[in-house]
Amino acid sequence: xxxxxxxxxxxxxxxxxxxxxxxxxxxxxxxxxxxxxxxxxxxxxxxxxxxxxxxxxxxxxxxxxxxxxxxxxxxxxxxxxxxxxxxxxxxxxxxxxxxxxxxxxxxxxxxxxxxxxxxxxxxxxxxxxx
Amino acid sequence: xxxxxxxxxxxxxxxxxxxxxxxxxxxxxxxxxxxxxxxxxxxxxxxxxxxxxxxxxxxxxxxxxxxxxxxxxxxxxxxxxxxxxxxxxxxxxxxxxxxxxxxxxxxxxxxxxxxxxxxxxxxxxxxxxxxxxxxxxxxxxxxxxxxxxxxxxxxxxxxxxxxxxxxxxxxxxxxxxxxxxxxxxxxxxxxxxxxxxxxxxxxxxxxxxxxxxxxxxxxxxxxxxxxxxxxxxxxxxxxxxxxxxxxxxxxxxxxxxxxxxxxxxxxxxxxxxxxxxxxxxxxxxxxxxxxxxxxxxxxxxxxxxxxxxxxxxxxxxxxxxxxxxxxxxxxxxxxxxxxxxxxxxxxxxxxxxxxxxxxxxxxxxxxxxxxxxxxxxxxxxxxxxxxxxxxxxxxxxxxxxxxxxxxxxxxxxx
Numbered sequence: 001x002x003x004x005x006x007x008x009x010x011x012x013x014x015x016x017x018x019x020x021x022x023x024x025x026x027x028x029x030x031x032x033x034x035x036x037x038x039x040x041x042x043x044x045x046x047x048x049x050x051x052x053x054x055x056x057x058x059x060x061x062x063x064x065x066x067x068x069x070x071x072x073x074x075x076x077x078x079x080x081x082x083x084x085x086x087x088x089x090x091x092x093x094x095x096x097x098x099x100x101x102x103x104x105x106x107x108x109x110x111x112x113x114x115x116x117x118x119x120x121x122x123x124x125x126x127x128x129x130x
Numbered sequence: 131x132x133x134x135x136x137x138x139x140x141x142x143x144x145x146x147x148x149x150x151x152x153x154x155x156x157x158x159x160x161x162x163x164x165x166x167x168x169x170x171x172x173x174x175x176x177x178x179x180x181x182x183x184x185x186x187x188x189x190x191x192x193x194x195x196x197x198x199x200x201x202x203x204x205x206x207x208x209x210x211x212x213x214x215x216x217x218x219x220x221x222x223x224x225x226x227x228x229x230x231x232x233x234x235x236x237x238x239x240x241x242x243x244x245x246x247x248x249x250x251x252x253x254x255x256x257x258x259x260x261x262x263x264x265x266x267x268x269x270x271x272x273x274x275x276x277x278x279x280x281x282x283x284x285x286x287x288x289x290x291x292x293x294x295x296x297x298x299x300x301x302x303x304x305x306x307x308x309x310x311x312x313x314x315x316x317x318x319x320x321x322x323x324x325x326x327x328x329x330x331x332x333x334x335x336x337x338x339x340x341x342x343x344x345x346x347x348x349x350x351x352x353x354x355x356x357x358x359x360x361x362x363x364x365x366x367x368x369x370x371x372x373x374x375x376x377x378x379x380x381x382x383x384x385x386x387x388x389x390x391x392x393x394x395x396x397x398x399x400x401x402x403x404x405x406x407x408x409x410x411x412x413x414x415x416x417x418x419x420x421x422x423x424x425x426x427x428x429x430x431x432x433x434x435x436x437x438x439x440x441x442x443x444x445x446x447x448x449x450x451x452x453x454x455x456x457x458x459x460x461x462x463x464x465x466x467x468x469x470x471x472x473x474x475x476x477x478x479x480x481x482x483x484x485x486x487x488x489x490x491x492x493x494x495x496x497x498x499x500x501x502x503x504x505x506x507x508x509x510x511x512x513x514x515x516x517x518x519x520x521x522x523x524x525x526x527x528x529x530x531x532x533x534x535x536x537x538x539x540x541x542x543x544x
Contacts, residue, residue: 001526002277039281039282039285040285040289041285041286041289042254042255042258042282042283042284042285042286042287042289043282043286044279044282045277045278045279045282046279087254087276087278087282089252089253089254120526121526122526122527122528122531123329123526123527123528124329124527124528124529125329125386125527125529125530
């Protein structure tokens with residue numbers, strides 16, 4: 001079963017970029033090693049980090065379908081910072097990976113305990129039950 | 131001498147794969163390394179044979195390439211340990227291909243099957259390893275079938291082999307008693323490959339490797355190896371009798387078509403008659419089991435010319451047997467459907483109530499889907515709509531969700 005683990009974090013202008021160098025390094029190393037671990041366990045489907053909110057644009061179709069872009073509203077509570085897609089044997093295993101990612105080290109090396117949203121990826125239909 | 135590569139050649143290569151692996155693993159007494167070496171030999175064949183033709187002794191060719199890999203690896207391993215003196219002795223292991231072939235055992239594939247479905251492995255690891263070692267699929271094909279990166283699948287397989295290595299399982303056939311104990315796990319892995327293939331045979335996954343067909347091939351081979359086992363035959367029958375309905379299962383927009391609405395002229399008559407024949411022989415052996423019963427239920431459906439001709443009392447009787455042989459919430463659920471067809475929806479709904487408190491099923495979409503269906507039949511549309519929508523929110527399948535939402539919308543519009 002595949003799950004997406006969405007890391008929602010950091011409002012615009014807050015968070016990572018202002019951390020001391022040592023904490024940043026620890027955080028980045030943690031994320032790299034988590035990805036490596038998931039690759040080696042044969043569970044990683046993909047992992048992507050997203051840009052900071054400064055580069056995000058809200059797009060809607062205007063007249064004639066032309067794109068109308070807008071900045072992200074500054075009062076947005078959460079931003080999707082990145083995600084993992086894992087292929088695991090149970091929901092519990094997906095939650096365990098999410099908990100690990102959630103506890104990524106932040107300022108002073110303390111666990112961030114970020115909220116990670118876990119959702120199943122939809123698949124084809126199961127065998128017909130008779 | 132060679133013969134040209136044609137449409138049957140890929141099949142030949144996959145059939146040879148477990149034989150070659152059995153021979154090499156036996157010779158070098160290292161399943162894990164032999165499995166890698168055979169994979170490389172297969173890939174080499176996939177590249178060379180279409181261009182240069184299939185060698186006369188194709189099996190010998192594969193054994194030779196795989197053995198060479200093994201020896202190269204052993205040499206470099208020995209060199210690494212700076213024990214050059216041992217090289218000569220070890221190299222002598224690589225005698226003639228004829229000698230290796232002479233050591234081959236018809237049970238090799240069976241040994242591999244039990245090895246790959248080892249109890250220490252998780253289902254997903256056992257599936258991947260079985261497809262590669264017994265099925266002769268490449269890592270890329272397996273990765274494609276499961277829509278994961280090739281590197282991830284390679285890791286999954288290599289970890290599975292590590293687990294087997296750690297368990298210290300020798301390369302030999304388990305005792306008859308152990309075989310009997312472990313056969314259900316082997317059949318379950320084959321069943322899971324089939325159901326994965328069946329689930330992925332529609333929609334955006336059309337380009338995926340056909341796992342359902344692969345599962346049928348592997349089960350067919352298993353039946354050749356264990357010709358007297360009624361459950362192996364039962365599983366093969368179940369797969370054929372289910373696969374027979376494949377073409378009727380979806381509409382032009384990939385929408386799911388339930389059994390009672392399918393165009394039965396699209397059902398595969400050959401698969402149905404083969405399935406029924408297998409089942410008849412299996413049932414005659416007198417050791418009834420989970421797969422034979424499910425196959426029997428599938429056969430009753432397949433034998434009905436129209437949905438309204440379905441022999442529901444017989445299906446109900448089979449579910450009652452299944453409840454005894456292999457009890458579980460899903461069986462109870464399907465039993466309730468059959469009971470509703472025979473004794474009316476009210477009785478079906480009554481039986482469903484027993485499942486509300488079952489934690490294995492309490493939030494499973496299937497309970498709501500069945501309840502919605504039965505409520506609709508009793509005329510309680512409002513409640514049916516509610517349960518169709520709950521089921522739609524709980525399923526993890528897009529075609530199923532579309533189907534359930536459409537059912538709710540249809541009733542809401544009436």
